[in-house]
Amino acid sequence: MKRKIAIVGAAALALLASVLFFVKPADAAVGLRVSGGRVVEANGTNVVMRGVSHPHVWYTGQTSSFANIKATGANTVRVVLGSGQRWGPSNDLPTVVNLCRTNRLLCVLEVHDTTGYGEEGAAATLDQAASYWISQRSALAGTENFVIINIGNEPFGNNEQVSATWPTATSNAIGRLRNAGFEHLIMVDAPNWGQDWRFIMRDNAQTVFNSDPQRNTVFSVHMYGVFDTAAEITDYLGRFRTAGLPIVVGEFGHNHSDGNPDEDTIMSYTQANGIGYIGWSWSGNGGGVEYLDMVTNFNPAQLTSWGTRIINGANGIRQTSRELSWFGGNPTTAPTTSRPPTTTPTTPPTTAPTTSPPPGGRSCSVTYAVANQWGGGFQGEVRVTAGSSAISGWTVTWTFPSGQTVNQAWNAQVTSSGSSVTARNMTYNGNLGAGATTAFGFIGTWNGTNTNPTPTCTAS
Structure with a gap:
């Protein structure tokens, strides 16, 4: 009997430097x-x-x-x-x-x-x-x-x-x-x-x-x-x-x-x-x-x-x-994640308009997507792509149009002021080669509607 061939690893990359915590109250009975x-x-x-x-x-x-x-x-x-x-x-x-x-x-x-x-x-x-x-x-x-x-x-x-x-x-x-x-x-x-x-x-x-x-x-x-x-x-x-x-x-x-x-x-x-x-x-x-x-x-x-x-x-x-159900999901219904087409997509689904980078110099573009949504909460994913030249850092900004807020984030330093959100690269994902992409995510809240903002990206 032939054995299973093991996966081969690559060199370890830098660890996640910052993550905010989502805390769930303990249940009376002990877990799973x-x-x-x-x-x-x-x-x-x-x-x-x-x-x-x-x-x-x-x-x-x-x-x-x-x-x-x-x-x-x-x-x-x-x-x-x-x-x-x-x-x-x-x-x-x-x-x-x-x-x-x-x-x-x-x-x-x-x-x-x-x-x-x-x-x-x-x-x-x-x-x-x-x-x-x-x-x-x-x-x-x-x-x-x-x-x-x-x-x-x-x-x-x-x-x-x-x-x-x-x-x-x-x-x-x-x-x-x-x-x-x-x-x-x-x-x-x-x-x-x-x-x-x-x-x-x-x-x-x-x-x-x-x-x-x-x-x-x-x-x-x-x-x-x-x-x-x-x-x-x-x-x-x-x-x-x-x-x-x-x-x-x-x-x-x-x-x-x-x-x-x-x-x-x-x-x-x-x-x-x-x-x-x-x-x-x-x-x-x-x-x-x-x-x-x-x-x-x-x-x-x-x-x-x-x-x-x-x-x-x-x-x-x-x-x-x-x-x-411990996460608040409904165990009798499927998740509300958007269903992509059965063929392989060429761009992420449910994205906001992509900003057009200015010609020449260092530039970046950005897409915003709702990866998952539930009552009162959602998970966002933002993808940053370098333009025709390598970049050493990026800053993404957007303004929520419907009163949404960001509660936790990973793979970016995210700050908010009212409806305005600013996300800056971490030390390990700021350097992007020409055309290279990185992503960060967050957990947010919404009420009434969850309209996508239109983000902009600035490269350094």
Whole structure:
């Protein structure tokens, strides 16, 4: 059995330097939990994950991806982190958590260093992953309503002797987290590069579930070439349903080097049976699996065929995702995110007029879009593009025409005076080459109407 080819990372970019916090009052019950074989919120509302994996540990500067993933209608982002054995360590969890919170996303945090242990020589153990989580305990305190701890990605390869230790190693890691005081919903990945083709997770899931003193563990299978027929998909997932055990498809794609997964059945069966799925992955893939990018070069305006399928296709994210009620979303209706055309757009949807840069010299243009909207609130996205010459900084200004306000922002220094708003670049996104683009986002409020302003951009 061929193993899954791992994503390759790029040099880490500068970390997000400033983010404002969106605070949600604590619920009486402790956060996300398992009830009756399903994941529910503290108030008992069913949670069906519809999400996208984001390779954060290799692309730490791509913080705008959280807002862009939310704009697809996704209710979940699975964030790739490093424990320090191979990548990282990821010590920016406060930033990551607040990006999830401000973008109203269920946040699945996973340690990627464990991938293929026993077959991949550099891989970390689940015990090492547990140590990382315990070191980050303070950063995760109070996040049980919207954060899931995915202990380690694909924690065993195909080495039969080593992968057979999955039940004990997984139970021990869960026990360490509980002993350290974690009350989060825990997610555990299958062995055999996540695909469990030897059925080690399937046949030992009840034992592992019972080892959790809180009975608050959800199982995650990754579906690639092993799951290339409808019968294999429905049998595997159906056995968990019959056993009353919680299961999600924690990764899947439309194609892979080890075979052609049946993504249509994955998406239709999970939708029919209330099972979550998280697609791999937003952008940045390498090592021969670049076709698994949903968008090209982290640009949400450039959907790939895979991105078009999982986001806009039948049983896709936009059609089936429901926001967590804890964020104020309506769990019985789809998000109010604007639906783009099914073909790949060449410009971002729902944009305000683009300013025309003056001829010659340094210049920039800007577009303004409402990425998501709910009663009394909305998420804005602003894109800045350099003109025919490189620029070293930018300032965007606009005046809200309908009394809107900005409450939180990221990837820009945003100030307001009445209805006038000024946004200036951060230290890490001011330098843009000719024609290059960056983006920043914000959470705002509106009342009555939410008419787009017409922004202007000044370059330096």
